[in-house]
Amino acid sequence: MADVLVAEDENEIVEFVRIILSSSGYSLRAVSSGMVVLEEMKRQKPDLLILDLMLPGFDGHTVLMKMSEDPMLRTIPVVVMTALDYTSELFTKFPQVKAFLVKPFHPEQLEKIVKEGLSSVSKAQS
Numbered sequence: 001m002a003d004v005l006v007a008e009d010e011n012e013i014v015e016f017v018r019i020i021l022s023s024s025g026y027s028l029r030a031v032s033s034g035m036v037v038l039e040e041m042k043r044q045k046p047d048l049l050i051l052d053l054m055l056p057g058f059d060g061h062t063v064l065m066k067m068s069e070d071p072m073l074r075t076i077p078v079v080v081m082t083a084l085d086y087t088s089e090l091f092t093k094f095p096q097v098k099a100f101l102v103k104p105f106h107p108e109q110l111e112k113i114v115k116e117g118l119s120s121v122s123k124a125q126s
Helices: 011-023 034-043 060-069 085-091 107-125
Strands: 003-007 027-031 048-052 078-082 097-102
Touching: 003 011, 003 034, 011 027, 011 107, 027 034, 034 048, 034 060, 048 060, 048 107, 060 078, 060 085, 078 107, 085 097, 097 107
Parallel strands: 003 027, 003 048, 048 078, 078 097
Antiparallel strands: none
8 A cells, every 4th residue: 555645734635635545545644834744754755745835834846855855755756736737847857746736636637646656656666
């Protein structure tokens, strides 16, 4: 069972993601700030991070920059979740970003993107 960490400060979205991913067999943890997500990933490295861009503390861009500087964290695949579709260009320099999920999204989109993000890791390890 893949371990997915969600960094999102809106409880409704966290619960929506939790329902979808847990019904698909994923283990889910959630944090609500950019600083806490970095600490949580160091404590227990997830198989995939779903990262909202607008977080208290460090925003999503800062989280990705700090992940890139850390050898343990830079290999974690990331799905960037945002309501701002046009921001995707800002993240092309981060190789760990595997996909973008634009809010609002459908359950099928989330499942597909998470599956693809996780499979990108297993392909890279093969």
